Amino acid sequence: MYVAVKGGERAIDNAHGWLAEERRGDRDVAELSVAQIREQMALAVNRVMAEGSLYDPDLAALAIKQARGDLIEAIFLIRAYRTTLPRIGASRPVDTGAMRCDRRISATFKDAPGGQVLGPTFDYTHRLLDFLLEAGAEVPEAETDEADMVPKPRITEYLGRDGLIEAEADSDAEPPDMTRAPMAYPADRALRLQALTRGDEGFVLGMAYSTQRGYGRNHPFVGELRIGAVPVEMEVPELGFAIEIGEVVLTECESVNQFAGSKTEPAQFTRGYGLVFGQTERKAISMALCDRALRWEELGEENVGAPAQDAEFVLSHADNIQATGFLEHIKLPHYVDFQSELELVRKLRREAGAADAHAEAAE
Template sequence: MYVAVKGGERAIENAHDWLAEERRGDPSVAELSVAQIREQMTLAVNRVMAEGSLYDADLAALAIKQSRGDLIEAIFLIRAYRTTLPRIGHSSPIETGDMRCDRRISATFKDAPGGQVLGPTFDYTHRLLDFKLAADGELPQAATAEAPDAATPHITAILNRDGLIQTEDTPDGEDTPPDLTREPLEFPANRPLRLQSLTRGDEGFVLSMAYSTQRGYGRNHAFVGELRVGQVAVEMDIPELGFAIDIGEITVTECETVNQFAGSKTEPPQFTRGYGLTFGHLERKAISMALVDRALRVEELGEDNVGAPAQDEEFVLSHCDNIQATGFLEHIKLPHYVDFQAELELVRKLRTEAMEAKAAREAAE
């Protein structure tokens, strides 16, 4: 056993050395810096920050470099590092109505108050490879307008004025939502806990669930009431001062969907909302999150649960976390010699018994 352990240690050290060599790649090619990843692979950095639950672009870029571009491994690194950090306080809820928007669009109102801002988007590109990038050519600079200093009101407020959309009141006793990073997920989960889980959830999984609702598995047609990307201030109450101060600024993506609602015994027919909010510029994730959030509200709104996967709270929330999923999946490639030998002996025993029984039947015939 001692020899096997020592041999295993040497093999693991060699594997680590080989990994470092593969990470570096061809030494004749300039090494990719953390700053380059942070500035030029921002969407990957944003995903790592969002699903890693830590807003730090430099650390996210470092994790991407260390993981050779494997974003789930990078998210794992960020989550692990996050657990080592002390918590010194809590910030106040961010005010997305005060967001300085780089991008703000609505699929429900063409002439929205505050205007529509296309911002940086792939939506109108032709999805053709740009070989100028391979040639390291300089691309033209966009003529961008400065973001307005005034607060940009939410578009759903237009529907609010006429009572056409359900209001989102905070239930008594729920001013401080539970913290998924400090408390285990339990079912049934309230909406704040579901939203936290979806924010940290794997983008691909949440996208698949959202897509399923659009294809009829949930009977829930949605409009994007508003999608906005921009910077918001983060404030923190300082007991010694007696008031809140700005401690920084973060970029977030927020999506509100508008969904039909037939009404109930207490509520007239009106629209309801799905909601998504993530760190960074992650439109696909925010929209997917909003669609799944609305699907998970089926019991709360008294709608018929047709048994669609996206309406099953325990199914969605138990399987959306890519770190848990990866850990459980990849553990099967680790040594399971004892378990397999036990099953091997069992199969051999069953085969022997089956062959003896067959021989006995043939002899009786």
Template structure:
């Protein structure tokens, strides 16, 4: 609150009115249902970084923010803080995730087959005058055919680190939205922070690990997009209660590991799981996750992507946006103080120059 600033209420009210117009008014206003239905990738990003799965609310936030993703994420997180908490859900069982899209860059004839689904990977990057809906051919692979994970196939031959090390217990992860962030973090807490992190920031960090700033040589073990059932933990009933299905994107990245004195050479894992259809985010998350596991494998930390505190402290786009954009607000008193300091230092410098000339 800038209490020294007076008389700006009318200007602020006018700014709010201009913002609410959402354009010149010569075109028909977009409905949030259209946004949710036709801008699914954008909605997925806002839900993931806003930590709230609700396509309708995410679409409304996007409209209110005029397409500003970070502003929409801020709106969604703010709304999230007002919601009551009734309990917790069980971990998502993605092993049997019925895939709308499932690709592997490591195994061509993967059991269950590859499903391209909806992807930009093979499209020509040419602007179309009008978007059309082509006919979709029948898939070659039955959707209900078992689709074991590629990493599970590698695990049978001890070629990849186990998903759960021997004697490993699964502790309840902390809630970063309710508890202060402390370092070092557990991997579960890191993954939670990365899932909420800014896609562009994680993409750049993931890219850096492949350019010599992370010492990784990754392969996409598998990327899956599909709906998974959410089970609510209801102790008073005595069993879990299904409360709905959500769309998620899961990525398992396979990375080389040369071995150490107590661990054999084998592949290691990077993991990403996000709301909606967001392959780029899930892949970036899995690359950064693997880079942050350097201490587990006795690797030297020599790059930004391997520095847990740097990555986690700067990946939150709401915090970053607030810190950067607050610079637009009045800082008159601070600037006047620094201006006075510069003038005084300049005067002292001039006096020293005069004394030296004499």
């Protein structure tokens, strides 16, 4: 047994060495630095921060390098590191209305108050390979307008003034923290949104797409999508007031959904909401669609049996780290389990063969 263990240790050490060699790649090619990943692969960094629940571009870039570009592995590394960090307090809720918008668009109003800011986006690019990037062509500097960086009013505020959209419920209750307590059902909206923002982008996107195809009766308008930096403030008991401790870049999406009304309430639009670290607009929009689909009960709607309306299904399967762990554990040694199954199959075959032989003898 000792020999087997030592042999296994050597194999694992060699596997780690081989992994490091493959990570480095061709040594005639310059090594990719963490700073390069942070600055030039920002969307991958943003995804790792969002699903890893830790806002730190440098650590996210390091995780991507260590994981050889496997973003789920990088997210796993960030989550594992996050568990080692002390928690010294909580910040005040960020005010996304004070966001300095790099990008701010609305699909509901052409002349949106505060103006449309297209910002850095693939939306209007041709999906053709740009070989100038391979050749190292000069990148032109974009023109920026300082007027675009001032805080902008929310589109939904204008609908709200006329009672055309449901009012958001105010609550002073402290929201649950799914990083410190296990998921519990039924999950309230605050908990659902936490799970969605940490959830796998592809899974949340798939759930959102399913609602648009008819499984959930949800085809919204993007009332507003905004991306930019917001200040983070923290109450300091010794000072007796809040101070700004930094800022984070966020993507926020507010969707405007189908009419709702009753004999006592006039028809009005309903909301979906998404908020994610970094420029992660596909995820934020997907979140907003899933959020709206999961609100069917509180809005008095019919559950048509759509997967996106099933909170337990969506929230239990959205987390890519949980899914990866359960999926990939089956490639680890299961020798004893398999031998047990193998012996059972052989026993069943022997019994079946004996039964057939007995039947033939009886004939």
